[in-house]
Amino acid sequence: MISKRLELGLFVRFTLLLGMMYLTVQYLTNYTWLQVTSGILIMLAQLWEMARYVTRSNNELAKFLEAVKQRDFSQRFNENTNSSLQQLHKAFNLINNTFKQLHIEREAQFQYMQTILQLVDTGIMAVDAETGEVEWVNDAFKKMLGVPYLKSVNSLENRYPALYESLQTIASGETTQVKLKLPAGQAQLLVSATAFTMQHRNLLLIVLKNVSATVDATETEAWQKLLRVMTHEIMNSVAPIASLADTLGKHLHLERERYSSEPEAVVDVELLEDTEEGIGIIKKRSEGLLRFTQFYRNLNKQQHLNLTTIYVQELFKSIDALMRPRLEEEGISYSCKVSPTELTIVGDVNLLEQVLINLITNAQRAVRERQNPQILLVARPQEDKITIEVLDNGSGIPEEILESIFIPFFTSHKDGSGIGLSLSKHIMHLHKGTIQVESEVGVGTTFKLTF
Secondary structure, three states, X not given: OHHHHHHHHHHHHHHHHHHHHXXXXXXXXXXXXXXXXXXXXXXXXXXXXXXXXXXXXXXXXXXXXXXXXXXXXXXXXXXXXXXXXXXXXXXXHHHHHHHHHHHHHHHHHHHHHHHHHHHOOOEEEEEEOOOOEEEEEOHHHHHHHOXXXXXXXXXXXXXXXXHHHHHHHOOOOOEEXXXXXXXXXXXXXXXXXXXXXXXXXXXXXXXXXXXXXXXXXXXXXXXXXXXHHHHHHHHHHXXXXXXXXXXXXXXXXXHHHHHHOOOOOOOOHHHHHHHHHHHHHHHHHHHHHHHHHHHHHHHHOOOOOOOEEEEHHHHHHHHHHHHHHHHHHOOOEEEEEEOOOOOEEEEOHHHHHHHHHHHHHHHHHHOOOOOOOEEEEEEEEEOOEEEEEEEEOOOOOOHHHHOOOOOOOOOOOOOOOOOHHHHHHHHHHHOOOEEEEEEEOOOEEEEEEEO
16 A cells, blocks of 8 residues: 555656656757756756655654664654555554564563562672673672671672672682671571673572571581480480499498498498499489480470560560579679560570570679679560660680580580570571570670570
8 A cells, every 4th residue: 555655646746847857858849948947946846846756654664763773762753644655653552562562561570570579588689790890789699798788899899808708719600608797697508600691691509698696506406406316315324324333332332331330340431432433423423414315305305485475675684583682692683684675485484594504604704703703694676677686795705616515525614604695596496586696705794685
């Protein structure tokens, strides 16, 4: 249809041009110069109009392509014209609408993906593989590292040198683990990278995942399995020793009494007494070890929690009544703060009391030799979680043993059993929570329970 209209238009214009040429030639033979000049001007105008008629479809096409190049899909072409461009304009508008719809759908998909990536709790960042410039980063990444804005990977060098070094050396497809001290506390981050190309640029997609809870759960499970074997073997080995020591002690006691009633008997009574005392010590220590092992094994088996809604203020009052007299007797300042006062958590109150007693007892030992010893118990909401902190201004924990303090039976004190913190960690694990520690030698220590 467009071709027929174009041909008809050209035919009409060409016919008019020939007619004007004929008239001009007629005027030329009659030497009527005014008419000849007018005819030539009219022919030139007809040629210009014909060229414009032939090329206007090209002009419209160029206009349309320029709009596409500029991604201007708001432009509309007149479809009500009676010219040969009507169907061309309809085709342009149809293509324009298609492009516009595709652009809207792509924008919607982009916004959809942006929303999803912003909502996930995994840190995601896209960086230029050559320059290190950050192309895009989600809120979880910035929140995890405690940075409000991130323009380049180089800005992490001073704040998190271990993470910066990992990002500088990590290759596509690799995964590495980094330990960092984040604003929320010590954390273990799983760092992975994937390379991709976009708009002729090489980009690297960096993913950060806080796996502290997973690692803690795995370590706890591993220790529990080991301790189940250890406690079983200890009890099987120590029980006969305690029983044998008890039997030998009774026999020695009877023999000593018998010899003491026979003056003519020649016997070293002092040796018998020393032997009896030694066997008594073996029996006492064996029974103590059995009780200790049985206690740990029973608590280690504790998997069912008596969950109730606990008012933290009431929990602190219970701890205060138990611990304050002991602390004040040693001249230790002790205070509790709950904000807001109606703060509640869900948990097993008896087990959580045991955790707090363990932590305060450790703090009591740490501040014993300090001037103006202080212990502070604080509870408050933090983002979407609730935290309870036990702070002291004690001697602090050396960094080289900081990661070992939650290992069962590990202790740096001669009078410690090494199970308090490991049990506390186990109890928090049962509550789907975490326990973290921050300490500086000579300044103090903070244990943080997160629910």
